[in-house]
Amino acid sequence: xxxxxxxxxxxxxxxxxxxxxxxxxxxxxxxxxxxxxxxxxxxxxxxxxxxxxxxxxxxxxxxxxxxxxxxxxxxxxxxxxxxxxxxxxxxxxxxxxxxxxxxxxxxxxxxxxxxxxxxxxxxxxxxxxxxxxxxxxxxxxxxxxxxxxxxxxxxxxxxxxxxxxxxxxxxxxxxxxxxxxxxxxxxxxxxxxxxxxxxxxxxxxxxxxxxxxxxxxxxxxxxxxxxxxxxxxxxxxxxxxx
Amino acid sequence: xxxxxxxxxxxxxxxxxxxxxxxxxxxxxxxxxxxxxxxxxxxxxxxxxxxxxxxxxxxxxxxxxxxxxxxxxxxxxxxxxxxxxxxxxxxxxxxxxxxxxxxxxxxxxxxxxxxxxxxxxxxxxxxxxxxxxxxxxxxxxxxxxxxxxxxxxxxxxxxxxxxxxxxxxxxxxxxxxxxxxxxxxxxxxxxxxxxxxxxxxxxxxxxxxxxxxxxxxxxxxxxxxxxxxxxxxxxxxxxxxx
DNA sequence: TTATCAATTTGATACAGATCATAGGACATA
DNA sequence: TATGTCCTATGATCTGTATCAAATTGATAA
Numbered sequence: 001x002x003x004x005x006x007x008x009x010x011x012x013x014x015x016x017x018x019x020x021x022x023x024x025x026x027x028x029x030x031x032x033x034x035x036x037x038x039x040x041x042x043x044x045x046x047x048x049x050x051x052x053x054x055x056x057x058x059x060x061x062x063x064x065x066x067x068x069x070x071x072x073x074x075x076x077x078x079x080x081x082x083x084x085x086x087x088x089x090x091x092x093x094x095x096x097x098x099x100x101x102x103x104x105x106x107x108x109x110x111x112x113x114x115x116x117x118x119x120x121x122x123x124x125x126x127x128x129x130x131x132x133x134x135x136x137x138x139x140x141x142x143x144x145x146x147x148x149x150x151x152x153x154x155x156x157x158x159x160x161x162x163x164x165x166x167x168x169x170x171x172x173x174x175x176x177x178x179x180x181x182x183x184x185x186x187x188x189x190x191x192x193x194x195x196x197x198x199x200x201x202x203x204x205x206x207x208x209x210x211x212x213x214x215x216x217x218x219x220x221x222x223x224x225x226x227x228x229x230x231x232x233x234x235x236x237x238x239x240x241x242x
Numbered sequence: 243x244x245x246x247x248x249x250x251x252x253x254x255x256x257x258x259x260x261x262x263x264x265x266x267x268x269x270x271x272x273x274x275x276x277x278x279x280x281x282x283x284x285x286x287x288x289x290x291x292x293x294x295x296x297x298x299x300x301x302x303x304x305x306x307x308x309x310x311x312x313x314x315x316x317x318x319x320x321x322x323x324x325x326x327x328x329x330x331x332x333x334x335x336x337x338x339x340x341x342x343x344x345x346x347x348x349x350x351x352x353x354x355x356x357x358x359x360x361x362x363x364x365x366x367x368x369x370x371x372x373x374x375x376x377x378x379x380x381x382x383x384x385x386x387x388x389x390x391x392x393x394x395x396x397x398x399x400x401x402x403x404x405x406x407x408x409x410x411x412x413x414x415x416x417x418x419x420x421x422x423x424x425x426x427x428x429x430x431x432x433x434x435x436x437x438x439x440x441x442x443x444x445x446x447x448x449x450x451x452x453x454x455x456x457x458x459x460x461x462x463x464x465x466x467x468x469x470x471x472x473x474x475x476x477x478x479x480x481x482x483x484x
Numbered sequence: 485t486t487a488t489c490a491a492t493t494t495g496a497t498a499c500a501g502a503t504c505a506t507a508g509g510a511c512a513t514a
Numbered sequence: 515t516a517t518g519t520c521c522t523a524t525g526a527t528c529t530g531t532a533t534c535a536a537a538t539t540g541a542t543a544a
Contacts, residue, residue, distance in 0.1 A: 077396045079483040085396040098385060105389050132374060135381055142384040143340060147347050149391035154319045154327040156398035157442035161501065191521065200399035205501055207523055241321035403531070433491060447531060449493055 036131050043127070045118040049073075049110040058107045062099035065124045068092050071114035072189050075106050076197070086198040087149075089190065095141075097121075112189045156200045159241070164199040165209040166238040169219065173229050184229040185222055278373050285369070287360040291315075291352040300349045304341030307366045310334050313356035314431050317348050318439070328440035329391075331432065337383075339363075354431045398442045401483065406441040407451040408480035411461065415471050426471040427464055 047066070049055055055066065058077060073090040087106060090096060096108055119127075128134055155167050169186065177183040188195075196206040213219045218235055220228040229235055289308070291297055297308065300319060315332040329348060332338060338350055361369075370376055397409050411428065419425040430437075438448040455461045460477055462470040471477055 075392075077392060079396070079400060081483055083400045083483065085399045087392040087395045100382075100385055100389055106392060136377060139377055139381045139384060140342075142381060142388060143342055146384060146388050146391065147342055149388065149395065150317075150319060150329040150348060153329045153391065153394060153398055154321070156395055157327045157439075158321060158325045192523090193521080197399075202502060203522085204503080204524085207521095208501090211523070241323050241325065434493095435491080444532060445492080446494085446533080449491095450531095453493070 033133075036127075036134060039127060039130065040117075040119070043119055043123045045120075047116040047118045049114040049116070051110055051113055053110045053114075055108040055110065055114070055116065056097065056104050056106075058104055060104050061102055062097060062104050063121050065095065065097040065119045065121055066108075067095045067117045067119075069115045069117055071110065071112040073108050073114055074111050074190065074194055074198075075108055077106050084197045085200075086194060087152075088145075089198070111194060159239075161201055161205050161209050162212070163239055163241060164201060165195075165206065165213065166235045168195060168199055169213075169227065169229060170232070170236045170239045173232055173235075183232060185226040186229065187225060188227050189225050275375075278369075278376065281369060281372065282359075282361070285361055285365045287362075289358045289360045291356040291358070293352055293355055295352045295356075297350040297352065297356070297358065298339065298346050298348075300346055302346050303344055304339060304346050305363050307337065307339040307361045307363055308350075309337045309359045309361075311357045311359055313352065313354040315350050315356055316353050316432065316436055316440075317350055319348050326439045327442075328436060329394075330387075331440070353436060401481075403443055403447050403451050404454070405481055405483055406443060407437075407448065407455065408477045410437060410441055411455075411469065411471060412474070412478045412481045415474055415477075425474060427468040428471065430467050430469050 047055075055073060056062075056064070068090045069092055071092075074086050075088040075090060075096065076084055076086045078084050089111065090108065097104070099105065155164055159167060172186045172188070173183040176186055190198075191203075192206045192210070193203040195201075196203050199206070201209075210219070210221075213235075214221060218229075218231050218238075220230055222228055289297075297315060298304075298306070310332045311334055313334075316328050317330040317332060317338065318326055318328045320326050331353065332350065339346070341347065397406055401409060414428045414430070415425040418428055432440075433445075434448045434452070435445040437443075438445050441448070443451075452461070452463075455477075456463060460471070460473050460480075462472055464470055
């Protein structure tokens, strides 16, 4: 069962798309070996959130470490007057909650119904001690994350609205392909507002650019929040600044 | 000798601000223990670059890993038509050159005259094997870097020109304070163009906002590329959208 | 000293995207 | 069936920043 099907099938299915196994997300991501997985399973707490509920809040004390096992969440930072920057979206097997000082540096909110594995910070740290190789892979994942952030800075700082939307669609398509799924159609469960807050546009401009790409025949909007990329190469060309 | 003095004293001093020791940057950053430092010293190559010279180029094969020991460099990504996004600035003790696949994901260019320690990738990887704790600290540094990137996304995506410039100045001041130096004045060796490409503005708008802050009595421009923060608290308030 | 070149500043104007306003559709609840 | 809420789409207008242009300053070299 893929993430699309999980969401399309409604709340119950979306909350736990993989049945009884709370650590499926861990297995899926290929990061863990059997003994590590077993050790993790002993200290895990299963958690669920519905659409728009928050999981952690920026500034709160960081007591927990999470892994997404079903659904999609947004990672966001807020300014005092309500302006919001989404710094990323989390999918099954993604983790979050590592805090530098004792507090979370961002909030995490459920974009769809969401299921998670929660680990108490102390017990997680003890586990890292037992399995030092975990850290090696965490560094690899952090490096990937860092490279993605830098790419996103280029999008936010230097691309036009049209290029931003094309970048967003190309990125999701590429991600889908990397996971061994078809690069199109892609599942876009987040709202135009969420996307706008991710790529630095308003809801209205984001909507207008989607419409523009649709009228040009570059994308098609399908039911169930699916978007078909009718000309992925051209979208990539637009995303890269023509 | 601090970084300001190194630059102010001219090219020769700037290239090697600490005399004969090529690994001073490593010692300074507090990341290494004596035996690790000793092992590193054996495989290090000293490298220098002058103002505006490039160190690595986005897309090149990643054969080397670097640590800055003197001067300042910019990390940047380019679009085909020349648009540039500076994703960060590097100071003594900062490292770069870790590539996910085999190629660099960004270019690094000297902002001032620059001295570096270069390590061949293979030998560096062998060292990591010998000193696993190195990896623990690299993860810590990568986490910090990631948090900084997310903060920068908020700046790029959601702040006004005025807030962007105030954020930039506050950040440098805070960094200076964290390193145990006075929070003002701060050394700004990069041009208005470099700063603009970092915070997502043009040279002209960046210059205008500096002028505006100066006329409001919030900053003063001193000789030798020093900027005094006359009201750090108010600048921070502006930066935070207050 | 004068010439050269890069960086900064300032002014005038243009425009991409924000803001404000409205309407329709999907979906949940009463 | 009615009612409310959220999301998307789209039109009209406004504005912050980009763009284009030119003068000024400062550093380096001849």
